[in-house]
Amino acid sequence: MEKIFMFAGQGCHFYGMGKKLYETNLDFRRNIDAVDHEIVKFAGISVRDIIFDENKNRGEAFLPILQTNLAIFMYEYSAAQMMIQNGIVPDGVIGASLGEFSGAVISGMIEMQDAVALLVKLSELIIDKAPMGGMITVFDDASVFQNCKDIFTGSCYLVFKEHVGGA
Structure with missing residues (x-):
């Protein structure tokens, strides 16, 4: 069976993510510390x-x-490296949005240090050039949006996928 590592983008982060792993898994801790060292250098x-x-x-x-941006990358990279260091090697990787950086590093396309530098620059450009925006997540049936078409007006667009099969 093939193993694919999937990396998420913005919206998957929270305070404390990975803390238990950091406290209990030496491989994860070493990788978090290595990425954080680069982040301190660049940011x-x-x-x-x-x-x-x-x-x-x-x-x-x-x-x-x-x-x-840096927290998501740091967690994804460190979790993937932890698995690889414990013999779980992916046959492929896929990243969504920001997760593409983690996928690029794990696949060997770029080095971790280069990804950190790129993410710092990307974040600075977003802060400097992009207007403030937001994100919303609604966990409900798609009919909520189909029945309230005027819920999003003006410059807000909505993309959703039918939720199938459970929680």
Whole structure:
């Protein structure tokens, strides 16, 4: 059976993500620390310290794009490396949006350090050039949107997929 590593984009992050693994798995910890070292070099912040901040809770908004982009990459890269170091090697990778960076590194297309540098630059460009936006996730049947067509007006667009088969 083929193994595919799938990497998500924005919206999959939260304070405390990976904390239990960091505390209990030496491979994961080493990878988190290695990525965080590069982040400190390129961005001057410790994303590890931010996501593991004891004063933040999982449900609290985690918004600054520089921090979230780097946190998602740091977690995905470290989790994938942990699996590879434990003999679970992917036959392929796929990334959605921001997850493409993790996929590119795990596939060997670019180095982890280059991905961190690119993510810092990407985040700076988004902060500097893109207008403030937002994201919403609604867990419900698609009919909610089909029955309320005027719920999103103006410049807001909605894309949804029928949810099939459970929670």
